[in-house]
Amino acid sequence: MTTPLRVLVVDDDFRVAGLHREIVAERSAYRALEPARTLADATAAVRSEHPDLLLVDAYLPDGDGIAFVRETSIDAFVLSAATDAATVRRALRAGALGYLVKPFERRALVEVLDRYARFRNVLDEERSVSQDEIDRALGILHAVSDTSSVSRSATEQVILGALGDDESSASEIADRAGVSRATAQRHLAALATRGIVEVRLRYGTTGRPEHRYVRRRA
Structure with missing residues (x-):
């Protein structure tokens, strides 16, 4: 995947929408579009901008964000303060790839975006894919984390810090x-x-080949 994925944030709170857009804009795999604050604006943006991914609030001033997700044929994540199970199930039934409860830590959305970029790299629309690749893509997209904020263990953070940006062996x-x-x-x-x-x-x-490790970039 070489062309940045176009992302549309749909949220009526301009501060929240701006923050989420900034997070998207910082990721090299993405191009952040101007946020939409209503469903009417979102519908117009879909027609004119052709986004690849939607980040949609569940409830908007002029309608239901989850219904909007269901009516589009665009990959989407629902970002909402609603925590009732019925709303979460409804979002998933509507086709949302995931659900983040607001407010969430910045790294939660970063992790979602990074996983989605890897998911799209595996499921390239321009070629056929095997069952193994489908399984791998779904595993990437739905990676299990310890907390809703997608935090890593303290030891993992130390390991990643020691790895840095260079290729290294496990011993190093x-x-x-x-x-x-x-x-x-x-x-x-x-x-x-x-x-x-x-x-x-x-x-x-x-002898055996040496395993070397390097941080993966989206």
Whole structure:
């Protein structure tokens, strides 16, 4: 995926809409469109701007955001202060790919955007995909996290900090992080499964290839 994904934020609170748009604009995989504050504006923006992804509030001044998600054929996440199970189920039945309860921490939306970009990379519309790729894409999109704010464990944060932006081995990362090699490998494997880091193989002259780790970029 080389062309940035176009994202439309639909929220009647201009401060919240602006904040969410800023988060989108900071991600290199995306192009943030001007937010829409009503369903009428959102409908017009869909026709003129052709967004790839919608971030929609459940309740808007002139109608139902979830119904809007159902009526469009565009991928969408619902971002709402509504916490009742009926609303969440209704959003998912309408076709929403996920649901974030407002207010949420900034990193929660960042994680959603990063997962969606990887999901779209796997399910490229220009080619056929295998069942394994479908399963992998769904696993990326619906990655299980420990909390609703998509926080990582303290050890994982230390591991990622030790990894930095360079390619490194598990031993190198363990030394920097001050943990055992086994602990570093365990957390690196979990991060690789969730698509946060990438595993590369370096082949020497003899013996098994060395596993190298690098932070994955959206």
